[in-house]
Amino acid sequence: MHKVLVLYAHPAQRHSNVNAAMAQRASQLEDVSFVDLYAEYPRFKIDTDREQQRLRDHDALVLQFPLMWYSTPSLLKEWIDLVLEYGFAYGDGGTALAGKTLLLACSAGSAQSAYCSEGFQQHSLPTLLSPLLQTGNLCGMQNLPPYVLFDALGASEAELDRHSAGYCQLLRALRDGQINPDSASGLELISADSLPQLLEPTP
Amino acid sequence: MTGLLLQVFIYLLAAVIAVPLAKRFGLGSVLGYLIAGLVIGPVLGLVGDETEAIQHVAEFGVVMMLFLVGLELEPRALWDMRHKLIGLGGLQVCITTLAIAALALMLGQPWTVSLAIGLVFSLSSTAIVLQSLNERGLMKSDGGQASFSVLLFQDIAVIPMLALIPLLAIPELLDAQHSVADDGHAQSLSFVADLPGWQVAGITLLSIAAVILGGHYLSRPLFQFVAAARLREVFTASALLLVIGISLLMSLVGLSPALGTFLAGVVLANSEFRFELESVVEPFKGLLLGLFFITVGAGIQFDVLTDNFGTVLLLGLGLIALKAGVLLLLCRVFSIAGADKWLFALALAQAGEFGFVLLAFTVQNGVIPPHVSELLLLVVAFSMMMTPLLFIAYERWLLPRFDAVQTAENEEISESAEIIIAGTGRYGQIINRMLLSSGYPTVVLDISAETVGRMAKFGVKSFYGDAARPDLLQAAGLENAHMLIIAIDDPERTLEITEYARAQRPDLHIVARASDRLAVYRLFQAGANDIIRETFDSSVRAGRSALEALGIHPFEAEKMASTFVARDMKAMRQLAEVYDPDIKTEENQAYIDLAKTIQEDTQQAISKSRLANKGAIDRAWRPPGSSAES
Numbered sequence: 001m002h003k004v005l006v007l008y009a010h011p012a013q014r015h016s017n018v019n020a021a022m023a024q025r026a027s028q029l030e031d032v033s034f035v036d037l038y039a040e041y042p043r044f045k046i047d048t049d050r051e052q053q054r055l056r057d058h059d060a061l062v063l064q065f066p067l068m069w070y071s072t073p074s075l076l077k078e079w080i081d082l083v084l085e086y087g088f089a090y091g092d093g094g095t096a097l098a099g100k101t102l103l104l105a106c107s108a109g110s111a112q113s114a115y116c117s118e119g120f121q122q123h124s125l126p127t128l129l130s131p132l133l134q135t136g137n138l139c140g141m142q143n144l145p146p147y148v149l150f151d152a153l154g155a156s157e158a159e160l161d162r163h164s165a166g167y168c169q170l171l172r173a174l175r176d177g178q179i180n181p182d183s184a185s186g187l188e189l190i191s192a193d194s195l196p197q198l199l200e201p202t203p
Numbered sequence: 204m205t206g207l208l209l210q211v212f213i214y215l216l217a218a219v220i221a222v223p224l225a226k227r228f229g230l231g232s233v234l235g236y237l238i239a240g241l242v243i244g245p246v247l248g249l250v251g252d253e254t255e256a257i258q259h260v261a262e263f264g265v266v267m268m269l270f271l272v273g274l275e276l277e278p279r280a281l282w283d284m285r286h287k288l289i290g291l292g293g294l295q296v297c298i299t300t301l302a303i304a305a306l307a308l309m310l311g312q313p314w315t316v317s318l319a320i321g322l323v324f325s326l327s328s329t330a331i332v333l334q335s336l337n338e339r340g341l342m343k344s345d346g347g348q349a350s351f352s353v354l355l356f357q358d359i360a361v362i363p364m365l366a367l368i369p370l371l372a373i374p375e376l377l378d379a380q381h382s383v384a385d386d387g388h389a390q391s392l393s394f395v396a397d398l399p400g401w402q403v404a405g406i407t408l409l410s411i412a413a414v415i416l417g418g419h420y421l422s423r424p425l426f427q428f429v430a431a432a433r434l435r436e437v438f439t440a441s442a443l444l445l446v447i448g449i450s451l452l453m454s455l456v457g458l459s460p461a462l463g464t465f466l467a468g469v470v471l472a473n474s475e476f477r478f479e480l481e482s483v484v485e486p487f488k489g490l491l492l493g494l495f496f497i498t499v500g501a502g503i504q505f506d507v508l509t510d511n512f513g514t515v516l517l518l519g520l521g522l523i524a525l526k527a528g529v530l531l532l533l534c535r536v537f538s539i540a541g542a543d544k545w546l547f548a549l550a551l552a553q554a555g556e557f558g559f560v561l562l563a564f565t566v567q568n569g570v571i572p573p574h575v576s577e578l579l580l581l582v583v584a585f586s587m588m589m590t591p592l593l594f595i596a597y598e599r600w601l602l603p604r605f606d607a608v609q610t611a612e613n614e615e616i617s618e619s620a621e622i623i624i625a626g627t628g629r630y631g632q633i634i635n636r637m638l639l640s641s642g643y644p645t646v647v648l649d650i651s652a653e654t655v656g657r658m659a660k661f662g663v664k665s666f667y668g669d670a671a672r673p674d675l676l677q678a679a680g681l682e683n684a685h686m687l688i689i690a691i692d693d694p695e696r697t698l699e700i701t702e703y704a705r706a707q708r709p710d711l712h713i714v715a716r717a718s719d720r721l722a723v724y725r726l727f728q729a730g731a732n733d734i735i736r737e738t739f740d741s742s743v744r745a746g747r748s749a750l751e752a753l754g755i756h757p758f759e760a761e762k763m764a765s766t767f768v769a770r771d772m773k774a775m776r777q778l779a780e781v782y783d784p785d786i787k788t789e790e791n792q793a794y795i796d797l798a799k800t801i802q803e804d805t806q807q808a809i810s811k812s813r814l815a816n817k818g819a820i821d822r823a824w825r826p827p828g829s830s831a832e833s
Binding site for chain 1: 756757758759760761
């Protein structure tokens with residue numbers, strides 16, 4: 001069993017379409033530590049020591065957030081800046097995160113079709129997320145493909161529900177070590193649709 | 204009674220007229236007092252024989268001055284200057300004594316008289332020099348420090364001199380002198396007069412130990428006890444009791460009272476009562492010293508002076524030149540250079556008030572014949588009167604030539620500039636802890652001796668005293684302070700302190716604690732830079748906690764709180780415009796109307812906008828597409 005830490009960052013949760021529901025479910029899961037960063041640090045005074053200890057105590061880190069300006073909400077960026085210190089997460093002696101798993105779970109405003117060179121957003125989502133993925137790499141973490149909901153503002157109730165249920169399933173699989181590494185490495189992104197493929201046991 | 208009142212009236216009147224005039228013409232207060240004395244004494248003949256008796260009382264000003272100097276000097280600082288004290292001071296006294304004695308010998312005096320004259324003239328005037336140095340802010344300069352070291356050594360050196368002088372007695376003079384009544388300077392009461400040497404030494408050491416240990420261990424409980432009564436005059440009485448008690452002890456065992464109170468001052472320099480003591484003793488010192496200077500002027504024997512004018516002038520100028528020459532020589536040895544060299548040489552070139560004492564003592568012991576002594580007294584007085592002029596010469600002509608050196612010194616002072624915190628109750632305490640832990644030294648004042656004592660138990664240093672009193676603020680260093688933080692819970696006094704500090708120091712940064720919104724307006728008017736409402740921040744936090752407890756997300760509660768604060772600050776500025784100090788706010792209709800409007804606006808900004816998903820709270824983040832139409 002893997003200990004999973006979910007860091008949830010959303011600055012305006014009353015306006016959330018999908019993240020609040022995802023967070024609601026994730027926080028109910030047994031043996032998954034769930035942290036609402038904006039509730040813990042409403043004044044952005046992050047306790048670096050405490051956060052680093054939290055990372056040491058877990059095997060997998062999940063960053064859940066709505067995509068804002070092709071990046072994380074500002075508090076999560078602050079968290080990254082402060083907590084992933086030299087000598088702790090990277091650099092000389094910085095091996096605290098080595099071998100741990102990193103999963104990004106984010107919602108995007110535009111439809112998937114917009115995220116390509118011909119599209120409105122001009123870049124694919126993995127390209128836009130590459131700073132975060134590279135952060136995981138530099139820390140020696142195993143990146144899972146990001147779990148993404150496109151067109152989060154236009155999605156139907158059923159789609160939203162499916163996405164948050166899938167999120168829950170993914171977290172459980174992560175916790176119980178049921179993710180197939182081969183299928184994971186073959187995927188660029190995960191959605192509720194591609195989830196079964198990821199969870200198939202290795203033949 | 205009437206006679207006494209008349210004398211007091213004459214002395215005070217002379218001082219009140221002459222000193223401000225002298226200050227206005229840039230001559231310094233010392234010269235003012237001396238001139239006042241000259242006018243009422245030899246010139247107008249308003250005062251006469253009682254001058255000498257008054258001088259004995261007035262000499263107590265020197266004792267008090269050394270107590271104050273001691274208060275400014277921590278034991279460590281005194282220890283640090285031990286080389287200067289003994290080396291510079293010792294050499295100055297020895298070389299000057301020998302040089303003057305040699306000169307006197309050449310002028311045809313017997314060697315005993317020559318040596319006695321050398322001793323008398325080697326001493327300088329602590330009273331004039333320290334007063335002039337302080338008045339001109341030169342005390343902290345290298346020259347000032349060197350001067351102080353030498354003066355301190357001289358005060359100590361008087362004791363062995365008093366022992367040495369009787370050995371120089373000329374038998375026939377002594378016989379003649381015995382028939383004359385005792386001089387006022389003679390010690391009338393002494394513990395040690397008839398004891399063998401080793402016992403004298405033992406008692407002397409014991410007395411010094413008593414002053415040091417008593418100052419260290421007994422003064423605090425005593426002052427705490429007295430301060431608890433909260434009667435200022437009783438504290439004043441206890442401060443005077445301390446100074447007079449030590450002087451009494453010292454003169455009983457044959458030591459210099461000035462030296463004893465100086466030591467007591469050094470011991471108390473670390474005490475929390477330091478500033479209060481300073482401010483209490485200061486006026487007494489000032490008045491007594493002033494009186495002393497007047498008596499110096501008034502005591503000049505006009506007939507002797509007119510008969511020997513040329514001689515006195517020549518001897519006086521010669522004395523100054525000789526002493527200055529020796530001092531310049533010492534500067535070379537102790538590498539004192541630049542403007543400081545000249546300050547040191549000119550400041551100490553006179554003979555001093557101890558000269559009067561020693562001359563009387565020599566006459567009484569039959570060492571110097573009275574007619575010589577009368578002439579020498581005039582020389583001492585003349586050289587003392589020249590000193591303020593030498594200081595002026597230093598400032599006008601010598602200092603400007605070394606301007607660059609002096610500027611560098613000034614910068615140094617501003618770097619060590621201090622932060623004064625008035626009040627160390629619940630409010631000031633936190634400010635002090637923050638500043639101290641950030642590495643900024645503070646000077647903390649509190650009106651409650653109990654609080655000061657309690658803080659001391661936690662290792663936090665503060666001083667007892669009422670910060671609303673200008674003299675205490677001055678003693679705490681308002682003149683050079685970098686910042687003043689007023690953290691007391693008395694709105695009226697806060698306002699008074701702000702007004703006073705602003706008037707004194709237009710450039711001072713003042714952080715003031717305000718009780719409420721109206722206090723903010725008044726403090727702004729008075730010139731405070733940062734005005735902090737004492738309960739505002741904590742009330743906002745309490746409100747935010749309440750919102751969180753109502754189930755509002757902490758980040759949202761934070762946004763609501765910060766919106767509220769921003770609105771309130773804006774409202775404060777708007778309301779300031781309709782605020783009228785002459786009308787009570789509850790009767791100021793414009794103020795009430797605006798306050799109501801602002802309250803409505805704030806509600807709109809926070810709760811209503813929150814319900815409509817629009818407005819200040821949601822400015823922080825709103826999903827795309829939800830802003831324009833709603």
